[in-house]
Amino acid sequence: MTPRPDLLLHLGQDKTGSTAIQRSLYGSPAALRDAGLYFPDPGGHASHRQIFPHLTGCLPEDPVQMKTLAKSEAAAFATAQAMWADTLRQMQAAPPRRLILSSETEFRSYPKAGFERLVQTLNAVVDKVRVVAYLRSPASFFVSRVQQDLKKRPEPSRIPPDHYRRVLAPWRDLGPGPVEVVEYRREALFQGDVIADFCQRFLPELDRARLADPGYSNPTLSAEAMDLLQDFHRGEVQAPYAWYARRPQRFKNLVAQADAEVEGKTRPRLHDSLRAVIEARTTDLDWLEGEFGLTFGDVSPPQMPRATAEERFQTLRDVADICPVDSARKAALWQRVQAIARRDRSLLARAARGFRR
Structure with a gap:
């Protein structure tokens, strides 16, 4: 057997x-x-x-x-x-x-x-x-x-x-x-x-x-790209063409491509004061250590009461409230998104015309 x-x-x-x-x-x-x-x-x-x-x-x-x-x-x-x-x-x-x-x-x-x-x-x-x-x-x-x-x-x-x-x-x-x-x-x-x-x-x-190279694997977006995606999902900006609007994944991929091409991309980071807020409101770190022996190497002792941290946490809605956003780079990113969309639309149109022939 x-x-x-x-x-x-x-x-x-x-x-x-x-x-x-x-x-x-x-x-x-x-x-x-x-x-x-x-x-x-x-x-x-x-x-x-x-x-x-x-x-x-x-x-x-x-x-x-x-x-x-x-x-x-x-x-x-x-x-x-x-x-x-x-x-x-x-x-x-x-x-x-x-x-x-x-x-x-x-x-x-x-x-x-x-x-x-x-x-x-x-x-x-x-x-x-x-x-x-x-x-x-x-x-x-x-x-x-x-x-x-x-x-x-x-x-x-x-x-x-x-x-x-x-x-x-x-x-x-x-x-x-x-x-x-x-x-x-x-x-x-x-x-x-x-x-x-x-x-x-x-x-x-x-x-x-x-082992094979994993290739593309869900790259991290910049704070500017995150802010642009939030604008899109809130209806504050429109996808360049209807094809991108029909599936949010398409617009996300478009933004990710532009984000990789626009200079100045950095990983998003919390505003300096927010790390202490997030850590102070977390209630199960002692449990995690007791049950699994895990302590995080980048966590500091609480610097404020949990109630204060929780009140601040509940106000976090906009990307700009969470991470520094470079407004000039965000504008450049939006311009690049539109340029890529126009280019790809032109390529698709030419391919379609060739297919019809």
Whole structure:
């Protein structure tokens, strides 16, 4: 009888190099096969987010995430079931020693029934389960979450002051296996690289020299690009052409391209006073240290009462309230966005005319 594989279940968080890990692993099937590892086909995405509705019986609570997952609830469940069935067929044809599932959108809690279904479904297929997550410190996570939100919506979501505990405690108590967390900070990562760190910690049998270059992997936008996206989602600026307006992802990609081309791009940084606000309102850092032994190397002791920090935090809505924005560079960025759109529209028009001939 073929031994059942172990499972490595990677939960992200957002903006902790998950896409780079996923693209590198999926792009290296021979290296993984030789190491006894299997990273299933993610079905057109980088992550395995499409599989999880079948594993948990749960769909994303966020309507924006749901819209990008499938056209309907029925379609989401049907796709998830088909992808899981294909995963099982592939493992039966070539049994691995370890299955790898990775999805940063699953850094969330499920209802108790969702965890029960996850455990039951996995227990029928795998032996041991190891759950791992990379975590940003509070201020770093806040900036990354604002950026991710503004790619899709006009306002940043409200991060609970105990968001680490809200997610990790249910996974610890109800999930399919022990949970491990790693600080996501360049200085804390093996060789300063998340792919190298992931393999060193969790896939030591894998020959990293054979891994594929992940290529494009969700680049960080500047504060000016974030501000422009917020203007777009609020209806304060219009996409250059209707084609970009029909799908926000198209406009986001256009802004990202322009952001890379306009001089002066820097990573967004919090206003100097806000790091203390974000850290002082976070209530679960002691819990994180007690449960997982994790302390963030860039966090200082609280510098203000939590109530004061929370009151200030609730006023943060605009990008300019959160990060310094260079207005001159933002204007140049908008000009570049329009120029790229005109160029691409002209190229598409010429291609269409050539096709009609």
